[in-house]
Amino acid sequence: MATGAIARPAHEAKEYTGLLAWLLTTDHKKIGIMYLIFTIIFFFTGGVLALLVRLQLAWSDAGILSQDQYNQFFTMHASTMLFLFVIPVGAGFANYLLPLMIGAKDMAYPRINALSLWLIPLAALVMFSSFFIEGGSAAAGWTEYPPLTNGTFMPGKGTDLWILGVQILGISSVGGAINFLVTTMTMRAPGMTLARMPIFVWMIVVTSVLVTFATPVLAGVLTMLFTDRNVGTSFFDPREGGNPILWQQLFWFYSHPAVYIMVLPAMGIISEVLPVFSRKPLFGYKAVIYAGAAIGVLGFTVWMHHMFATGLSAPLTIWTMFATMSIGVPTGVKMFNWLGTMWGGSISLKAPMLFAVGFLFMFLIGGIDGVYSAFVPVDYALNDTYWVVSHIHYVLFGGSVFGIFAGIFYWFPKMTGKFLNETLGKLQFWLMLIGMNLTFMPMHILGLKGMPRRIADYEAGLGWEYWNLVATIGAFTIGVSMMVFIANFFMSLKTAPKTAGDDPWEGNTLEWMISSPPPEQNFDTLPEINSERPAWDARMQRQGFAGRTQQHS
């Protein structure tokens, strides 16, 4: 038997079963699901770190974490959430959905796809192993500014392992992005022109372009920091003629576009969910695409808004301020498109829709206080306070995380044939919404009261205690909402009957025209594609409405 197996020619597709079928797969659906599972585990890991951080800040002199532990935990909280959760989770959805939505059998490069997946746990291993070495993990914040991170101030190997981990993740993202771009450009079903691609696919295309252009700069700047720390270069060391501001320039050249890498996929998700649960086409399909592309392009011009306080020249400051505010325009266009989609629709507030609407309101708050912070004089006052911490969480939690849960509740039936429990979903939504506002709204107030970010403790009597305690209570409320999700996930997976059918929500896109879960090869036959809503067209035809989707402009 054994020799027979070995003698099998390598090109013959092998049928593995059980765990091996997952570990060795190159099927985009299995890969996508594993991406989602890994990244959600990292979301919980980052969440536990956040709860410890919040516990330490609940009272003045709480004494739960030492100064050093605090620095490690908040650094790893942010790094985990950004690099191991929000960025790869978008690739997870894209992996599962993009080939289905464009009618392809798989991704263009299935093995690179598997590589991109497995680099993620490897990177996590590298980053988290630093907790167990002398000196502990990276501790200078996820932004790793020199001179704080030069070898004198941060001698431990934690920072080097962090650099290595983020580099590995960069390779994974670029591999994924190229795969998505090539797949979309070369493997679309006949009839699916660019102007008939689902919005989610469009948002993944824009995201992938950002990843492809921005990530190499990150790779370069990380390498420079690594050699500064380990082989005696001095790119960022002013004692040797280097310049620490150079780090900020290059780091933010990646990290500002990265914000859109983190939020565009979620925007794509809610652009799929809102029309379906409003029973209307997306209002202004093309406007949403152009707005997404405009956000992508403008996103590359504004990185210096993270650097107002470094003393940029006046022309740069003014340019950056106006360019930053101008991103509010395409974002506003999208907001109106989403609201216009819901306007006059017959809205059904099922769990996916609730999370999508939650995205609209929470992201709006994050967007407004972002534009507010873009005013340079305001930024001088609020920079490095809890205001900023509040802002990023309204964007990343209120935006991305709500969008991600909208996607999980929406596509879970496609992935498994089963529904997640509606009641638990609603409970989770309300706990999450209340928890997030209790956590992050007080941080606006704390910022205005001058509480700096990244402090491990604070004195009593500054007027900060009350709102810090409220924020911590909010954080644990979010924690409870996540327990509800875990319970729902395992219960539904185990006990729910397979009642979803092919098309439980009456969706618009191709994935709803095949079984749940889809067969290995995805599509046997493809329907005629005359619009960006082929599943809707087919349903109309079945119901005797001739003709095709009205054209949108």
Ligand code: HEM
């Ligand atoms: C339970 C939910 C969460 C809580 C309670 C929480 C709490 C916090 C707190 C208190 C800080 C500030 C630490 C400090 O400045 O000393 C922080 C920082 C940060 N968090 Fe979260 N967080 C949560 C979820 C998330 C999510 C989902 C993301 C991203 C997807 C995220 C990204 C970040 C980032 C990037 C920072 C760094 C800010 C900086 O550079 O100073 N957090 N978080």
Ligand SMILES: [Cu+2]
């Ligand atoms: Cu930015």
